[in-house]
Amino acid sequence: MIRRTHPELGDPAAGNGILSRRVFLEGTLVIGATGAGLSCGSAEPLAVQPWMKVPGTGFAGYGQPSPFESKVVKVFPPPPNPPGVGSSRTPLHMLEGMITPSGLHFERSHSGVPEIDPDQHRLVIHGLVKRPLVFTLEALSRYPMQSRIAFIECGGNSLALNAPQAQPLNVAAIHGLLGCSEWTGVRLSTLLDEAGIEPEARWVIAEGADAAAMSRSIPLTKAMDDALLCLYQNGERVRPSNGYPVRLLLPGFEGNMNVKWLRRLKLTAGPAMTKDETSKYTILLKDEKAWQFVFPIEVKSVITRPSPGLALREPGFYEISGLAWSGNGSIRQVDVSADGGRSWAPAALQGPILPKAPVRFRAAWQWNGSPAVLQSRATDDTGMVQPTRAQFAAERGFRGVYHYNAIASWRIDEMGEVSNVYA
Amino acid sequence: MFTLKPIAVCIAMLTLAPAAQAQAPQLGQPIAPADIAPWDISIGPDGAGLPPGRGTAIEGEAIYVAKCQACHGEKGERPNVALAGALVGGIGTLAPDKTPIKTVGSFWPYATTLFDYVRRAMPFQDTKSLTADEVYAVSAYILNLNGIIGPNDVIDAHSLPEVRMPNRDGFIPFPRNPK
Numbered sequence: 001m002i003r004r005t006h007p008e009l010g011d012p013a014a015g016n017g018i019l020s021r022r023v024f025l026e027g028t029l030v031i032g033a034t035g036a037g038l039s040c041g042s043a044e045p046l047a048v049q050p051w052m053k054v055p056g057t058g059f060a061g062y063g064q065p066s067p068f069e070s071k072v073v074k075v076f077p078p079p080p081n082p083p084g085v086g087s088s089r090t091p092l093h094m095l096e097g098m099i100t101p102s103g104l105h106f107e108r109s110h111s112g113v114p115e116i117d118p119d120q121h122r123l124v125i126h127g128l129v130k131r132p133l134v135f136t137l138e139a140l141s142r143y144p145m146q147s148r149i150a151f152i153e154c155g156g157n158s159l160a161l162n163a164p165q166a167q168p169l170n171v172a173a174i175h176g177l178l179g180c181s182e183w184t185g186v187r188l189s190t191l192l193d194e195a196g197i198e199p200e201a202r203w204v205i206a207e208g209a210d211a212a213a214m215s216r217s218i219p220l221t222k223a224m225d226d227a228l229l230c231l232y233q234n235g236e237r238v239r240p241s242n243g244y245p246v247r248l249l250l251p252g253f254e255g256n257m258n259v260k261w262l263r264r265l266k267l268t269a270g271p272a273m274t275k276d277e278t279s280k281y282t283i284l285l286k287d288e289k290a291w292q293f294v295f296p297i298e299v300k301s302v303i304t305r306p307s308p309g310l311a312l313r314e315p316g317f318y319e320i321s322g323l324a325w326s327g328n329g330s331i332r333q334v335d336v337s338a339d340g341g342r343s344w345a346p347a348a349l350q351g352p353i354l355p356k357a358p359v360r361f362r363a364a365w366q367w368n369g370s371p372a373v374l375q376s377r378a379t380d381d382t383g384m385v386q387p388t389r390a391q392f393a394a395e396r397g398f399r400g401v402y403h404y405n406a407i408a409s410w411r412i413d414e415m416g417e418v419s420n421v422y423a
Numbered sequence: 424m425f426t427l428k429p430i431a432v433c434i435a436m437l438t439l440a441p442a443a444q445a446q447a448p449q450l451g452q453p454i455a456p457a458d459i460a461p462w463d464i465s466i467g468p469d470g471a472g473l474p475p476g477r478g479t480a481i482e483g484e485a486i487y488v489a490k491c492q493a494c495h496g497e498k499g500e501r502p503n504v505a506l507a508g509a510l511v512g513g514i515g516t517l518a519p520d521k522t523p524i525k526t527v528g529s530f531w532p533y534a535t536t537l538f539d540y541v542r543r544a545m546p547f548q549d550t551k552s553l554t555a556d557e558v559y560a561v562s563a564y565i566l567n568l569n570g571i572i573g574p575n576d577v578i579d580a581h582s583l584p585e586v587r588m589p590n591r592d593g594f595i596p597f598p599r600n601p602k
Binding site: 080081082085086110111124125126131132133134135136139140142143144190191193194195205207211212213214215221222263264266268270271272273274275278279282283284286287288289290291292293294295296298328399 | 447448449450451452453454455456459462463464465466467468469504505506517518519522523525527530531532533535536539540543544547550551593594595596597598599600601602
């Protein structure tokens with residue numbers, strides 16, 4: 001038997017204070033190695049709080065967060081833009097785990113959130129089918145359902161990082177068009193089979209019931225593979241801002257294609273070339289050509305803590321926490337760096353690790369009080385590695401707007417302030 | 424609009440449903456294409472779905488001024504609302520190292536998309552309110568402002584798909600889509 005010698009818990013795993021991830025796997029840290037707990041004097045005597053002396057409030061029909069959490073809200077630009085147009089962003093820096101609370105799931109809408117009466121809502125399937133069919137919500141609710149945990153990321157997420165100079169923005173403002181829910185609904189393939197697909201059909205045009213009737217063309221192969229007509233989000237009916245009463249989920253594909261308020265699916269031989277698949281959501285390259293129909297969200301990660309606005313109060317131990325995801329499969333590895341990418345160490349991955357779902361990663365870091373640049377780099381199970389900003393630019397430049405997935409950097413200064421930088 | 428009696432629906436399903444779907448609930452209700460027509464607003468790049476009607480840029484100008492200009496600006500060049508985007512200009516700005524100005528004229532590959540989008544999503548405060556003639560006319564106006572068609576060219580279901588957009592060949596497939 002070979003006896004392995006492990007590095008001491010708390011031992012450096014990469015430069016500038018990145019420690020072994022074994023602290024997350026084994027749950028202990030060598031105190032002396034980290035300096036934690038050295039600077040504190042004795043705590044104040046404990047007082048019995050007033051809420052322990054009188055009964056609390058009664059029941060509520062729908063629970064709300066503590067009033068002390070009132071800052072944990074989505075962010076969105078103020079007027080003069082028309083209300084509900086554009087996007088609101090998930091406050092990733094204030095959340096943990098992999099699931100986004102439904103009320104904090106980002107929104108992108110093109111003409112506001114429609115107020116849809118589910119009894120009057122209809123979903124029609126037509127075009128190149130043998131039997132055009134219309135479904136009520138009541139009918140859809142009677143089909144066998146499936147649940148899956150999946151992220152939805154707007155194709156325009158992180159576009160601020162295309163700017164020539166790094167902007168003073170936080171993680172929500174840059175990367176907040178990302179959410180993850182447990183979605184439950186009916187497989188689209190079940191309904192397409194019921195309608196009977198004509199042999200020449202290759203695409204499905206999906207259309208929402210919002211005022212913009214937002215529509216996208218979807219390959220029939222995806223529709224028949226893992227597309228889901230979602231009635232439920234995190235156990236309750238889909239929120240209006242996320243497509244009530246039924247939204248299309250195309251796991252791993254760019255958010256815009258996951259059509260909300262779904263009212264119509266038309267099977268066609270070719271794509272419709274809608275506004276949102278020609279003038280938008282196409283990627284202008286360094287030459288005059290643009291990639292069109294860029295479906296998968298490619299491998300990506302971001303550190304949510306520390307991040308701008310969450311300053312480090314003093315040198316010592318910190319957990320680096322973030323999210324990694326890939327629209328092409330499962331996350332296999334996430335590496336973190338505290339020295340701007342010169343050295344890396346693997347982060348601990350929080351299970352469950354699911355395909356096309358975000359993974360929470362964690363790394364242990366001993367900040368010594370000097371400047372640092374934190375980065376994360378994800379690898380998925382297809383072997384694709386998140387590119388550096390230079391690699392990203394070499395392939396497509398910075399004119400593409402959409403699908404920015406390069407390694408992001410947070411700089412920590414001597415005061416512990418965190419800022420968005422390019423490194 | 425016609426309604427099938429429940430027994431007739433059941434017989435139709437038994438007749439038409441493939442054997443593999445025997446276990447599925449089969450709760451979709453058959454609907455005639457004519458009854459779907461009010462919802463079927465998709466226009467293909469070949470012009471499939473374009474309705475009868477016609478319009479010219481000259482006719483479209485008044486519609487534009489009345490219903491579009493408040494957001495998109497005079498002659499479509501300088502929007503008054505950021506998310507409205509410019510409709511006109513920018514031709515040549517896709518060239519390498521330039522800052523692209525993506526408009527209908529400089530970027531959109533198909534003129535049919537213009538009809539499709541205006542009809543379904545515009546005017547912003549009152550969508551789906553324009554007649555087919557009005558949508559053809561205002562589409563013609565925007566195409567004319569971009570120098571793509573003449574002021575008196577008639578735009579209809581036949582001529583709109585024939586309009587050659589400057590960036591028609593500007594798009595290539597993404598090389599890493601799933602098979």
